[in-house]
Amino acid sequence: MNMFQQSIVTLPSMLDNDFYKFTMQQGVVRLFQGARARYQFINRGKHSFPPGFGQALRQSVDAMAQLQLTREEKRYLQVTCPYLDPVYLDFLEGYRYNPEEVHIEQHGDQLQVHIDGLWYRTILWEVPLMSLICELFYVMQHEHRISNDEVVDNTREKIEKYHSLGVNIAEFGTRRRYSYQVHRLVVQALRQYGTGSFVGTSNVHMAMVNQTKPIGTHAHEWFMFHAARYGFKMSNAMGLENWVRVYRGDLGIALSDTYTTDVFFKQFDKMFSKLFDGVRHDSGDPLQFADKVIAHYQRLGIDPMSKTIIFSDALNYDRVARIAAHCHNRIGMSFGIGTNFTNDAGPKAMNIVIKMTEAHPQDGEWTEVVKLSDEHGKYTGSEQMINLAKTILEIK
Structure with missing residues (x-):
């Protein structure tokens, strides 16, 4: 076993994800089946990643292909979330992560991660991918936490x-x-x-x-x-x-x-x-x-x-x-x-996000997307598209 295999972090369940990813996924499956999306990792905290991090993350992402919704988990959703319809739950039972949708590169101490594919599929990647990056970072940095x-x-x-x-x-x-x-x-x-x-x-x-x-x-x-x-x-x-x-x-x-x-x-x-x-x-x-x-x-x-x-x-x-x-x-x-x-366990918490950068509606074309939060530091997107959105929406 090499040093990267020793650093693999795995997730325990298909449901180890934020709820709004599944609720949005049902909406996309219902309304936008042919839409595509692209996402990008943003290192807001300017963290330096150790040697081999990209390869270790690649192996952790590849391991996610084995996750699937169990019968017990499906029954839980049926009882707890009646607004998730039977067709969607059947779809989720058959869903498998496709690691080919996630592109990972490391250049020196900097990490690049991009996600690309059909929106109804790629929508589930953001949250577990961020949790993998965080946990793997602490593992490979040998960061010690409180008991x-x-x-x-x-x-x-x-x-x-x-x-x-x-x-x-x-x-x-x-x-x-x-x-x-x-x-x-x-x-x-x-x-x-x-x-x-x-x-x-x-x-x-x-x-x-x-x-x-x-x-x-x-x-x-x-x-x-x-x-x-x-x-x-x-x-x-x-x-x-x-x-x-x-x-x-x-x-x-x-x-x-x-x-x-x-x-x-x-x-x-x-x-x-x-x-x-x-x-x-x-x-x-x-x-x-x-x-x-x-x-x-x-x-x-x-x-x-x-x-x-x-x-x-x-x-x-x-x-x-x-x-x-x-x-x-x-x-x-x-x-x-x-x-x-x-993440109040001793080491400093990471400041990272993964955001949608482009969307391709069915019968449309690739279009850059932006976010204009009330806090300017949380803006995402190119300066050109941000300025265009501000002009159209009359934001000063």
């Missing part, structure tokens, strides 16, 4: 502090976790000590193992694809419309910042505002965002207390406490906490 008991104790202390605030907490940390083992310890501790506060996890496998709720709806790529298909002006409206076509009122938390919150609320009209249960905050000042959401509902004659904001942007206790105090008795709220739960 299992310390992981559990730290998680217990965190969830008890959140419980004292009287807020709902979900775990959203799959993509940048320290390791699968740490992730599992964290969710077990949240389940054990988080009664009255912990409401579920974005990871479907962890939800099943711990008999809790998988949480999620859609991600930025849903609206990014719709911009390629329908144009920037129609991307939010058509993205919401097609979500309703598939889910008919279920999974009703809308992501609002793909092309800035201000642009989103111009199209989040009274019908959508009543139909969707709330919105998710993922960039920009959370207090300003909350004020905008509350004002939006009030203008439409909708009681903000009947709606929910899910906050999910780089949260820790201090940020949650500040947001909770600001929103108390003004609007419903819940908090999705990721890296602070699953």
Whole structure:
């Protein structure tokens, strides 16, 4: 066995992925079967990768071809997620990862990863691929972490502090976790000590193992694809419309910042505002965002207390406490906490993302896609296309 084989990191389950990947996949299977997509790894933290990392990652990715949905997992989805239809679950049972869709290169200490293929297939790669990169990085860097008991104790202390605030907490940390083992310890501790506060996890496998709720709806790529298909002006409206076509009122938390919150609320009209249960905050000042959401509902004659904001942007206790105090008795709220739960094990957490870069709608052509978050540092895409989107959407 060579040094790279010793470094292989494997995933335990087809469901070791964020829930919104499966919910979006059903939408793509239903509506956009011929669409293609390309994704790219972005090393925001400018991490240096050790020699042989690309080859070790290649072997870990190749091993994913062996994953398949088990009968037990399928039954879990049938019971827990009735909005996933039988045709989709049959499809998922037959789905296999195709490692040929993932292209990996290493030049010196820099890593390049690209994904290319039919969107309904490639949509599942992003989250597990990021978790593999993170775990493999710590393995090959020989990074030592705190003990299992310390992981559990730290998680217990965190969830008890959140419980004292009287807020709902979900775990959203799959993509940048320290390791699968740490992730599992964290969710077990949240389940054990988080009664009255912990409401579920974005990871479907962890939800099943711990008999809790998988949480999620859609991600930025849903609206990014719709911009390629329908144009920037129609991307939010058509993205919401097609979500309703598939889910008919279920999974009703809308992501609002793909092309800035201000642009989103111009199209989040009274019908959508009543139909969707709330919105998710993922960039920009959370207090300003909350004020905008509350004002939006009030203008439409909708009681903000009947709606929910899910906050999910780089949260820790201090940020949650500040947001909770600001929103108390003004609007419903819940908090999705990721890296602070699953990668608080000693070594510094990685800052990496994988984003859709191009989309090819059926009967269309390859079109570059962009994301214009409320926080400029989270913009993705070329400067030329970002400026074009800003001009079309009248973003200053």
